[in-house]
Amino acid sequence: MIIQVVANLNLPSLTSDIVNNGVAKGDISYIWKIGFEMIGFSLLSVAAAIANVLLAARSSQKLGQNLRSDIYRKVMNFSNDEFNQVETSSLITRTTNDVVQIQNVAMMALRMMIMAPIMLIGASFLAYNKSHQLSWIFVISIPVLLICIGLIMGFAIPLFRAMQTKTDRLNLVFREGLTGVRVIRAFRQDKFEQDRFEDANQDYTKNSIKVNTIVAFAFPVMTLVMSGTNVAIVWFGAQLISSQTMQVGNMIAFMTYAMQVLMSFMMLAMVMSFLPRASASAARIQEVLALKSSINSPAQPENVKADTKSLVFDHVDFRYQQAEQTALTDIDFAATAGQTVAIIGGTGSGKTTLINLIPRFFDVENGAVKINGSDVRQQDVQALHEEVALVPQKATLFTGTIRDNLKFGKEDATDDEIWQALDIAQSTDFVKEEGGLDAHVEQGGGNFSGGQRQRLAIARALVKHASVYVFDDSFSALDFKTDALLRSQLRADKRIQQSVVVIVAQRIATVADADLILVLDNGKLVGKGTHAELKATNKVYQEIMRSQLREGEAEL
Numbered sequence: 260m261i262i263q264v265v266a267n268l269n270l271p272s273l274t275s276d277i278v279n280n281g282v283a284k285g286d287i288s289y290i291w292k293i294g295f296e297m298i299g300f301s302l303l304s305v306a307a308a309i310a311n312v313l314l315a316a317r318s319s320q321k322l323g324q325n326l327r328s329d330i331y332r333k334v335m336n337f338s339n340d341e342f343n344q345v346e347t348s349s350l351i352t353r354t355t356n357d358v359v360q361i362q363n364v365a366m367m368a369l370r371m372m373i374m375a376p377i378m379l380i381g382a383s384f385l386a387y388n389k390s391h392q393l394s395w396i397f398v399i400s401i402p403v404l405l406i407c408i409g410l411i412m413g414f415a416i417p418l419f420r421a422m423q424t425k426t427d428r429l430n431l432v433f434r435e436g437l438t439g440v441r442v443i444r445a446f447r448q449d450k451f452e453q454d455r456f457e458d459a460n461q462d463y464t465k466n467s468i469k470v471n472t473i474v475a476f477a478f479p480v481m482t483l484v485m486s487g488t489n490v491a492i493v494w495f496g497a498q499l500i501s502s503q504t505m506q507v508g509n510m511i512a513f514m515t516y517a518m519q520v521l522m523s524f525m526m527l528a529m530v531m532s533f534l535p536r537a538s539a540s541a542a543r544i545q546e547v548l549a550l551k552s553s554i555n556s557p558a559q560p561e562n563v564k565a566d567t568k569s570l571v572f573d574h575v576d577f578r579y580q581q582a583e584q585t586a587l588t589d590i591d592f593a594a595t596a597g598q599t600v601a602i603i604g605g606t607g608s609g610k611t612t613l614i615n616l617i618p619r620f621f622d623v624e625n626g627a628v629k630i631n632g633s634d635v636r637q638q639d640v641q642a643l644h645e646e647v648a649l650v651p652q653k654a655t656l657f658t659g660t661i662r663d664n665l666k667f668g669k670e671d672a673t674d675d676e677i678w679q680a681l682d683i684a685q686s687t688d689f690v691k692e693e694g695g696l697d698a699h700v701e702q703g704g705g706n707f708s709g710g711q712r713q714r715l716a717i718a719r720a721l722v723k724h725a726s727v728y729v730f731d732d733s734f735s736a737l738d739f740k741t742d743a744l745l746r747s748q749l750r751a752d753k754r755i756q757q758s759v760v761v762i763v764a765q766r767i768a769t770v771a772d773a774d775l776i777l778v779l780d781n782g783k784l785v786g787k788g789t790h791a792e793l794k795a796t797n798k799v800y801q802e803i804m805r806s807q808l809r810e811g812e813a814e815l
């Protein structure tokens with residue numbers, strides 16, 4: 260860049276030299292000499308400019324790449340609390356659009372922000388050197404230019420800032436529309452959603468048009484100021500020349516320097532006008548990068564080596580962030596290898612909340628959750644996640660093959676192990692029908708039924724070797740027969756027998772043969788025991804049984 264600026268600043272001086280000493284005096288050999296020099300400087304300037312653009316593009320793209328990886332790595336370590344703080348759609352905009360803003364401004368800064376001040380000072384100095392008498396023109400043209408730039412930026416900057424939030428809104432509505440497209444159709448809300456999107460789209464477009472209109476004004480206004488300056492230089496320069504107080508070459512050089520001075524201001528203005536938008540983007544990225552995950556490994560994690568696997572909830576209270584009431588109160592139970600704990604309760608009673616505490620998605624308020632005898636907060640988070648195999652309420656599959664999806668918990672799983680897990684999960688038949696382990700899984704498992712997705716998610720958890728297997732309402736999408744078969748095979752499996760199994764369910768039939776049943780009501784443990792004990796003594800359990808008998812579900 261410095262080579263480019265020096266070459267550019269040198270050219271007008273050579274021009275004045277060639278005119279004054281070559282053209283005016285008719286010295287052809289001098290013209291050739293200076294002419295070659297000028298060609299040399301021009302080539303140098305072009306080469307330097309190309310190198311500058313290449314390097315600036317490379318550095319700014321690398322910056323973008325690093326920012327995107329940093330954000331992704333950070334977000335992957337977020338706990339549920341952090342996900343609640345930043346919208347998913349906003350996270351996507353931040354990783355894409357916001358990073359591009361920073362990239363663009365970095366590119367511009369590398370090309371112009373440093374070049375403009377050097378050029379400004381150099382050109383001003385050299386212009387003054389060429390003609391003291393014409394320098395007063397700057398006293399008028401620079402303030403006029405600055406006022407124009409100031410006015411344009413004053414209008415454009417707030418609009419530039421608004422651009423980012425409007426992009427967020429557009430993405431949010433679009434994303435909600437995409438994910439909820441079936442619900443939207445079923446409830447015939449197409450028009451409402453279309454209108455909502457149109458509003459966001461129009462808002463964004465109007466803002467863009469306004470910004471671009473203002474920016475479009477900038478160019479002619481600046482050209483006007485430049486042309487005015489040129490006219491003034493020629494007008495007053497001509498008078499000086501005719502009175503023989505200035506040489507023609509000096510006037511030409513002065514004119515070029517004047518353009519360079521004004522161009523520097525314009526470059527600075529251009530970078531400045533992009534800065535507010537980029538600084539808004541930077542703040543949004545920084546917000547994500549600065550978020551501290553509330554779930555972290557301790558400085559010195561405990562080395563857990565238990566011969567028998569166990570899961571203990573020791574008088575646990577839990578409260579969601581900013582919630583007034585505890586979502587779980589005084590939950591206390593223990594289970595060891597080979598035992599199945601079942602959790603039953605009405606909707607919103609806290610079942611999912613309870614099992615989210617096992618892999619430490621949230622931290623308890625009081626008490627402790629212990630796996631294999633050690634408090635989960637004292638364990639390395641990664642190591643803890645290794646010990647828990649979770650089947651969430653909503654089965655999530657990833658694009659790829661069935662084999663890819665099932666190897667998620669154990670990278671080196673053999674096909675035999677996978678088929679064994681599929682067998683227990685009652686999935687062998689439909690997987691074979693689909694074409695085996697290489698069958699394609701579409702985005703979100705869209706080419707499988709809800710029950711099939713659920714069973715594949717169960718199989719994925721079974722492939723993993725864990726201390727605790729957690730099934731969150733995973734059997735509800737299965738019919739009674741499949742549900743019973745799956746659970747009996749689960750009980751018979753040698754590896755599962757050495758682990759603790761936690762099952763969340765709505766149906767009495769699913770929980771009846773568990774070693775320990777927990778009855779949850781409004782976040783409290785209102786019953787704890789076997790099916791026979793609870794059936795005899797627990798009112799809430801009896802009520803659940805009665806309601807299901809009435810519906811003809813539980814034949815017990």
Ligand SMILES: Nc1ncnc2c1ncn2[C@@H]1O[C@H](COP(=O)(O)OP(=O)(O)OP(=O)(O)O)[C@@H](O)[C@H]1O
Binds near residue numbers: 611
């Ligand atoms: N992220 C959250 N922030 C605040 N409150 C929450 C959050 N998630 C759940 N809750 C509240 O905690 C309570 C228990 O919810 P939970 O999802 O554990 O119930 P559940 O028994 O699993 O219900 P279901 O059978 O319908 O899945 C509910 O009152 C719910 O409103």
